[in-house]
Amino acid sequence: MKIIGSLRDSDEVQKRIIKKLEEAKSKDKQGRVGFVSGPFFSNGPLRVVRNYRQLRKYARHIRESVDFPVFSAIDFISRAALMKLTSQNYHTGEFWKKIIGSGFVTDIYMAPNWEKSKGARSEHEAAKECGIKINYLKHFGSDGFQQTLDPGRLTA
Numbered sequence: 001m002k003i004i005g006s007l008r009d010s011d012e013v014q015k016r017i018i019k020k021l022e023e024a025k026s027k028d029k030q031g032r033v034g035f036v037s038g039p040f041f042s043n044g045p046l047r048v049v050r051n052y053r054q055l056r057k058y059a060r061h062i063r064e065s066v067d068f069p070v071f072s073a074i075d076f077i078s079r080a081a082l083m084k085l086t087s088q089n090y091h092t093g094e095f096w097k098k099i100i101g102s103g104f105v106t107d108i109y110m111a112p113n114w115e116k117s118k119g120a121r122s123e124h125e126a127a128k129e130c131g132i133k134i135n136y137l138k139h140f141g142s143d144g145f146q147q148t149l150d151p152g153r154l155t156a
Contacts, residue, residue: 038111
């Protein structure tokens with residue numbers, strides 16, 4: 001579902017992503033859409049490929065465990081396009097903060113080590129500000145994950 005195509009403008013990419021999230025939420029019988037957030041550009045350019053693979057793995061895990069659509073940045077934009085958009089501040093939290101706060105994301109999943117990523121921290125803050133359900137993924141073992149809820153949300 002890569003939507004980047006030949007788009008070069010990060011604002012246009014942002015609008016298209018929000019539109020896709022809106023469509024997914026309107027089609028889901030529960031009206032829910034999840035988003036997986038985690039490190040991507042953290043720890044320098046040599047880690048981008050590893051971070052990309054890990055984010056894809058975490059998103060796949062979540063999709064298999066919930067019954068509503070779940071996306072991550074890599075579902076919308078190819079790795080090559082992500083690299084090109086870095087010069088337009090795509091990787092800063094502001095780009096995704098607007099997407100998270102669009103009203104079309106209902107659940108966010110924070111991948112392990114999200115705290116080390118400026119962008120993921122910004123997405124986390126946006127989720128808190130918007131009252132989005134926050135789930136934390138903990139990595140253990142070769143393919144195992146544990147999901148925990150934001151302690152502040154456990155009273156619901």
